[in-house]
Amino acid sequence: MVSWDVVGPRKYGNLIFDVILCITSLVMIAYMFRHLFFTYYALCGASQQRSFSRIFGLYQPSVTVLIPAHNEERVICNLLQRMSQLTYPKEKLEVLVIDDASIDRTGEIADEFAKKYGYVKVIHREDGGIGKSAALNDGIKFSNGEIILTFDADYYPQLDIIEKLVAPFIDPEVGAVQGRVTVLNEEASLVSKIVTLERIGGYRVDQTARDNLVLIPQYGGTVGGFSRQVLEKMGRWDLEMLAEDTDLTIRCVLSGYQVRYVSDAECYEEAVTTWRAYWNQRYRWAKGHMQCATKHLQDVLRTKHLSRLEKAELTLLLNTYFIPILILVGWIAGAAAYLTSDRPMISSYILILSTFTYSTVGNFAPFFEVGVAAYLDKRRHLLWILPALTLPFLLMVFCCTKALIDLMLTRDGKHHWTHTIHDGAGYSGRINESNRKSVHAFDEGRQES
Numbered sequence: 001m002v003s004w005d006v007v008g009p010r011k012y013g014n015l016i017f018d019v020i021l022c023i024t025s026l027v028m029i030a031y032m033f034r035h036l037f038f039t040y041y042a043l044c045g046a047s048q049q050r051s052f053s054r055i056f057g058l059y060q061p062s063v064t065v066l067i068p069a070h071n072e073e074r075v076i077c078n079l080l081q082r083m084s085q086l087t088y089p090k091e092k093l094e095v096l097v098i099d100d101a102s103i104d105r106t107g108e109i110a111d112e113f114a115k116k117y118g119y120v121k122v123i124h125r126e127d128g129g130i131g132k133s134a135a136l137n138d139g140i141k142f143s144n145g146e147i148i149l150t151f152d153a154d155y156y157p158q159l160d161i162i163e164k165l166v167a168p169f170i171d172p173e174v175g176a177v178q179g180r181v182t183v184l185n186e187e188a189s190l191v192s193k194i195v196t197l198e199r200i201g202g203y204r205v206d207q208t209a210r211d212n213l214v215l216i217p218q219y220g221g222t223v224g225g226f227s228r229q230v231l232e233k234m235g236r237w238d239l240e241m242l243a244e245d246t247d248l249t250i251r252c253v254l255s256g257y258q259v260r261y262v263s264d265a266e267c268y269e270e271a272v273t274t275w276r277a278y279w280n281q282r283y284r285w286a287k288g289h290m291q292c293a294t295k296h297l298q299d300v301l302r303t304k305h306l307s308r309l310e311k312a313e314l315t316l317l318l319n320t321y322f323i324p325i326l327i328l329v330g331w332i333a334g335a336a337a338y339l340t341s342d343r344p345m346i347s348s349y350i351l352i353l354s355t356f357t358y359s360t361v362g363n364f365a366p367f368f369e370v371g372v373a374a375y376l377d378k379r380r381h382l383l384w385i386l387p388a389l390t391l392p393f394l395l396m397v398f399c400c401t402k403a404l405i406d407l408m409l410t411r412d413g414k415h416h417w418t419h420t421i422h423d424g425a426g427y428s429g430r431i432n433e434s435n436r437k438s439v440h441a442f443d444e445g446r447q448e449s
Contacts, residue, residue: 042204049260052171052260053167056264061147062092064096064144064228065094067079067097068136071104072154078156080109082156094121096139101126123138131242147165147228149162152269154269155267164262164264168262175259177219177262177265180266180267181267184271188273189274194391196379197382204377210261215309217261234248234252240291242291243285243291244288250318278392283403286396286404325397327397
């Protein structure tokens with residue numbers, strides 16, 4: 001037995017720092033290889049999935065589009081006008097606007113469209129504004145479609161997006177689909193440019209690779225939806241979950257259904273343009289993702305119908321918002337090791353490792369992943385922004401830490417939903433010239449640089 005006098009407190013301290021170093025390194029390496037593999041496959045790999053592009057427009061089930069809207073008077077008109085232009089047969093289309101206790105003209109604008117178009121309906125919720133899930137659960141009660149799609153109020157879809165989104169549902173094993181989100185107001189600010197890079201990396205590489213590899217694409221809560229049968233089987237939206245999209249993704253997979261990503265089904269969004277709005281949105285995502293991890297991780301690891309690779313991917317997906325916290329722990333341990341250890345060069349290595357590795361794994365889109373995505377997407381003009389991804393990285397370290405602390409302190413399960421405010425910039429006459437060409441190409445079902 002080794003005595004305390006022989007080992008000493010410094011030796012125990014070094015051991016603790018080494019353990020933290022090993023854990024941090026292994027986790028970071030796992031995420032690094034995950035994104036490297038996704039990037040390589042999106043760049044060079046062939047899809048192992050069945051494509052439904054040949055039946056776009058041929059399979060036409062009845063569809064309900066749910067649009068939850070809380071104080072969205074600046075953007076709701078653009079989306080509803082776009083809905084009236086969709087090429088999907090109107091006799092099979094139902095657009096249901098859920099006016100979620102709005103105190104502006106959102107409900108009035110929606111009512112005007114309902115009077116003009118018979119397939120547009122409006123539900124006015126007086127006791128609302130507490131979250132998207134509650135609004136959607138009320139909306140589905142009044143819906144009739146076989147397929148339930150959701151669009152956020154600030155979105156602007158392709159004209160044939162419904163045909164593209166419903167095509168995978170011809171396969172009874174498909175329970176959910178997700179389309180691609182593209183930023184409309186890219187030029188509004190540095191923040192919107194950063195969000196553009198994140199979206200490109202996430203959808204052009206991550207989602208594409210997951211679908212091509214027969215893994216599990218993520219339903220993003222908008223520009224996608226579910227088979228009504230599957231949604232009812234899962235119990236609809238969970239009111240306690242802030243990341244209701246991730247929650248539904250996991251529940252869908254655990255129920256034995258596939259989630260498919262349709263990259264051709266593109267839709268514009270209005271990205272946040274300020275750091276405060278970015279923080280509020282990412283805080284909700286981080287806290288909601290952590291909720292999903294504590295709720296589903298055990299079931300994911302225990303289920304028998306998922307492969308080891310699928311379980312590994314879902315585990316990494318569920319824990320992605322814990323990574324910035326692990327980085328913070330690494331920084332603290334590295335600094336402490338440097339100050340107290342008799343092996344400063346080795347112990348301080350964690351500082352270099354955490355910074356370097358995080359630049360490759362990133363919580364939203366690693367640098368190389370974003371670079372490849374921008375190249376594939378013909379958006380090379382955005383590459384000069386890559387170094388600026390350091391800013392959201394630093395912000396997310398503290399944002400995720402706060403989210404975890406608040407989650408542990410909130411024991412009653414009631415979490416405040418922070419609504420993202422949209423100002424309508426970038427739409428209608430305010431669409432800038434660079435986006436005007438993209439919108440025109442959008443209507444033709446293709447994307448231009």
